[in-house]
Amino acid sequence: MLDTRFMIEIFPRLWHPFWVTIGVSMISLLLGTSLGASLGMLWVMSPFRSPIRILLNAYVWVVRGTPIIVQIYIAFFLLPKIGLKLSVFWVGVIALTFNSAGYQIEIVRAAIASISRGQQEAAASIGMTDWMTMIYVVLPQALRRMIPPLTNELSNLVKASSVLSVISLFELMKAGDAIIAASFKFAEVLLVLSILYFTIIQLLSWGAKYLEQALSLQQTNLSPAGQPLT
């Protein structure tokens, strides 16, 4: 059966990798959100079939259409070739940011598209430019709608960070692999890893839930039942 004492013993050895996983995913999420939101807004503000849009679409296709492990390898082998000699941690951050921003363009685009065209026309009719409409009318409403899909993206990102073990980043998965190689206790180690990933994601989900509620109280654009009304 499971060696529970062994499971407890390995916890201290996973303490540092645990924080590496949190660090690499959180930094990637923050960078990915900034980049994804900026590019998503650029997508929305650029005209139909403009070069910017075509370029951004291509970016999203590449991110969605290729396995993350390939994206990580490409970052690992390509960045040094173009003169960027970074530690594996930062290579990992760049790969995950690149991946996450691609998905977040779509999240931002969808949230913005969900705000009624009528409100945007109303804003235009009181003399707002497109950018003012975006900042004062669309984004405050879209932001709140972005949180649930962003939470999804965050949990994907935390789990995707485990693939960074292939470029020898000593995060949770890599640390677990090392323990398995030395002890052959697969079940115990994988169970402990799962508990740790689960904990990270659950904590972040609660944080997101809290943020969502705080935002909806602050700007009551939803009925109490939670349905959007306009």
Place this chain on the structure above:
Amino acid sequence: MLLKVENLYKNYNQVPALIDINLEVKLGEHLVLLGASGSGKSTLLRCLNWLEVPTKGTVCLDGQFIGGQFNSEEQWVPDSPPKLAKKRREIGMVFQGFHLFAHLNALDNIAIGPQKVLKKSKATCRELARYLLDKVHLKDHADKYPWQLSGGEQQRVAIARALAMNPKLILFDEPTSALDPRLTHEVLRVMQELAEEGMTMIVVTHEIRFAQQVADTVIFMDHGKIVERSSAAQFFTRPQHQKTQEFLSYVL
């Protein structure tokens, strides 16, 4: 002449929606556009503030062309977005679907225009918004969000929002079509009060009684063309065109 529309055409994929529209509106005039659904009334209204860009023709407000200008060689140069936005401030618009900003309460819906577009101080804008809420008989609803207001209340906030920009002219695009008779009455009352104060208005509506009471001039449209244009008194008593007579026989 406050507003002058000349040779205005609008096509949607080669299908004409507006054909050779010419009209003039004087300062303080109340113009009502009547016609069947699909006759081009709303399209015309939306062309006046360039929410729809006309295929051809010009709209001139108080000596200034909307959406562009002619250069020294008489060539049309479209406005940059900020320039167009600046011209749009002069033209208020009230929509059939109200379109209040869902994340702002009634007061902020009204105040946001002067505050963000005209860059007036927050205190001034809130004071102005309170004054305008009172004007549309919603003094006690300042803190309510759009979803807490009835349709009639939302539309009156929307009217106040348009007024807050101190426009030279307000366009009403079927402002009561989404409302029941009682709420319609509330909104029409506010519009009538505005008319009595001398606000220049162009109103697309199916409310014939309102047209009879408030309009100075009535334009009847059919299939994208202006069929008849006459004073309200003449329009309702001695309609000239056969299409107009037919239309009035349904509604009177």
